[in-house]
Amino acid sequence: MAGTVASLALTLCTLLSTAYCYNYSTERFRVPVDHFSFAVNDTFEIRYLVNADHWREDGGPIFFYTGNEGDITMFAENTGFMWEIAEKFKALIIFAEHRYYGESLPYGNNSYTEPKYLGYLTSQQALADYADLIKYLTANQTEYNKSPVIAFGGSYGGMLAAWFRMKYPHIVAGSIAASAPILQFTGLTPCEAFYRIVTSDFEAASSECSNSIRKSWKAINNVTSSDGGRAWLSSAWQLCKPLQKQGDVSALKDWLIDIYTNMAMLNYPYPTNFLAPLPAKPIKVACQFLPDSKQEEKPLLQSLFKAISVYTNYTGKTKCLDIGEDATSDLGERGWDFQACTEMVMPMCSDGRHDMFEKKAWDFTQYSDTCYKKWKVRPQPDLAVKIYGGKDISTTSNIIFSNGLLDPWSSGGVLRSMSTSVRAVIIPEGAHHLDLRASNPADPTSVIEARRAYQYFISTWIKQYRKQQTKKKRLLSRNTTE
Incomplete structure (x- = not known):
């Protein structure tokens, strides 16, 4: 009966698209700030x-979500697949929050103030946190009757889920790594691939x-070349702060790039409220306002404002647009930056x-200088x-x-199976980790x-794990007898 009620609740949550559908308790676990040296003894929860x-x-x-760059409750409420299959597998569900x-x-309000506090924000440290947490959760189980751990994650969380299995195979039995761009690094993926996929979504x-x-x-460049033009665009687009200098225009264009990228990532077949309230197939909805590329400049920009409002103000409740606010502000942009x-x-x-963007080359020197100016650190592109x-x-x-082939992050994804146990699953109609979301009547067949x-x-992974545990137990028994 309890399982039936839970299933009904999940169905209602899906159909109503409501937040906070899933029941969980909130716990805390103390970990070292630095897992890999003996110089820092600080701890945090x-x-x-x-x-x-x-x-x-x-x-x-144990179904273990490797938390990524944001508040863990958001990922718990948008990863319905784990919840839906928990009853079938009799699984414990854990969503672990990523440090910082x-x-x-780790250091409260000081965590982001300077490198000596922030320097422990790395994927390696986060994975070590997760390994310690799992050891704690299974501490009371006997050595040969421990719970197999299946890691789940989407996007950066998917990268972590994959790397968790790679680095801690004795702890993690298998991983579902959704939309995990583990190849989106220097020398592995062409830098232009990402924006070409964004463009193809809009072209489709x-x-x-x-x-x-x-x-x-x-x-935009032509209209904002004068004070009067900047004032016109500020008014036409209902900007919270008027465009006053060229730097403001650059910020506006960066903001637009974020919007187009996010619309491609969230081009789901049903309404969502993940990063922003959006209709089903938001790109298709937005493109209805851009039927004629031959328009004069100001009419074109007025049409563009209507198109981007599908992302920025679909509910109609936003009174002005704040381009100083990153389009992914709720995802912990400071930490990810x-x-x-x-x-x-x-x-x-x-x-x-x-692609449909302005020409912009990858300039690592400039990128590094910008990073140093903001954070007093230099990037290590090969790390x-x-x-x-x-x-x-x-x-x-x-x-x-x-x-999902609609997802621009698939440019850096593993698109071909590496072996019989490292498999690539391609979802032609899928956007960013759509497969980890809750079931929906609008789901394409490829996701199902x-x-x-x-x-x-x-x-299969659970059976393999239990078979290995049984084999270990028999070997121990044989050695003890001898």
Whole structure:
């Protein structure tokens, strides 16, 4: 009966698209600030969310979400697949918060003040936090009856889920790594690939739409070249702060790039409220306002304002547009910006011909200088590849890399299976980790089939794990007898 009620609740949550649908308790676990040296003895608490409604404590699996760059409650409420299959597998659900995000701040309000406090924000340290947490959660289980751990994650969280299996195979039995761009690094993926996928999403909706956006950059430059033009655009676009100098115009264009990118990532087949309230297929909705790329500059920019309002003001409640607010502000942009300035250096560029953006080359020197100005650190572009292997992951096992072809991050994803146990799952109609979201009547067949495949592999990994545990137990018994 309890399972039926839970299933009904999940169905209602999905249909109503409401937040806070899932029940969990909030716990905290103390970890070292630095797992890898003996010079710093500071500790702090990471937050994690727990649901044990269906868990069979004598060895039922642990479904472990490797938290990424944001408040962990947001990921818990947008990763319905884990919740939906927990009853079938009798699993414990854990959502672990990434250090320096949400409430898991090592040095409280000082955490982001200077490198001596912020320098422990790395993927390696976060994975060590998760390893310690799992050891704690399974401490009371017998050595040969421990719960197999299945890691889940989307985007950066998907990268962590994959790397967790690679670096801690004795702790993690298998990983579902959704939309995980582990190849979006220097020398592995062409820098122009990301924005070409964004462009293809808009072109698929309408060639006039992508052409309108391509032409809009010149229109913005021309209109804002005078004080009167900047005043006109500030009024026409209802900007909270008027454009006064060239730096404001550059900020406006960066803001637009974020919007187009996010719309591509969130081009889901049903309404969502993940980064912003959005309709189903938001790119298609936005492109309805851009039917004619031959418009004069000011009419074109007026049409563009209506198109971007699908992202910035779909509810109609926003009174003015704040371009100083990053389009992904709720995802912990400060922490991710620091990570992008240290180990997560993901080169991106555009040429203005094969994509709908202004021409912009990848300039690592300029990028490094900008990072130093903001954070007093210099990026290490080869660090992630050196630590995790880049394309050389043939020795690992039990990882599913899934990528939706609507998702620009698929440019850096694993798109071909590496072996029988490191599989690539391609979802042609999928946007950013759509497969980890809750089931929805509008889900394309490719997503439904992908989720079935995941359950098959999860079952296989759990059987493998239990078989290994049984074998160890028999060997121990034999050695004890002898």
